[in-house]
Amino acid sequence: MSETAHTPAGLTRNQALVLEALARADAPLTAYTILDQLREEGFRAPPQVYRALDKLVESGRVHRLESLNAFVACRHPGCDGHTTVAFAICENCGKVAEIGNDALVKSLRAIARGEGFEISKTTVELRGLCAACRAG
Known part of the structure; x- marks a missing residue:
């Protein structure tokens, strides 16, 4: 699936992979940790992760923790x-x-x-x- 193809949830492939990585995590992840985890999925550069994170934060599916410079998947449906x-x-x-x-x-x-x-x-x-x- 190409980066612009959409999953059933309306996310690009990269967004879905980043969201899945965050949902699996027991703790917040930095963009570089996400990049390392997704290298086998074809992620090669930080901008791929940051673009996906920007859209996921914008849509409310992911939150950025400023003090940690890290990200978590939203776990509270009524935010x-x-x-x-x-x-x-x-x-x-x-x-x-x-x-x-x-x-x-x-x-x-x-x-x-x-x-x-x-x-x-x-x-x-x-x-x-x-x-x-x-x-x-």
């Missing part, structure tokens, strides 16, 4: 249109939990409005230890 997302990132094991919380979204919007600011996109990253690492 409020993917304009406000929160993540809990374990500093010990690297696992990431996507948090969907309407109260958080409303609070952030109210705070911003109080400052005369309109939010177009928000990513909140909480760093600490997950329950499993705290217990272990």
Whole structure:
């Protein structure tokens, strides 16, 4: 299948492969890690991965974790249109939990409005230890 052919989900072959790699991952992946994992599928250069990631982020299927410069597949179907997302990132094991919380979204919007600011996109990253690492 060529890069421009579409899968049934409406993704290009490269987008589908990148999304599958992220969905399989136990932790966030950098673009270069994705490239290494997909070399056998014909990926040869970073721009192939970055183009796929850009489209997947734009469509809300993937989120970029700014502090890690890495990506995760969206695991929360009701992400409020993917304009406000929160993540809990374990500093010990690297696992990431996507948090969907309407109260958080409303609070952030109210705070911003109080400052005369309109939010177009928000990513909140909480760093600490997950329950499993705290217990272990």
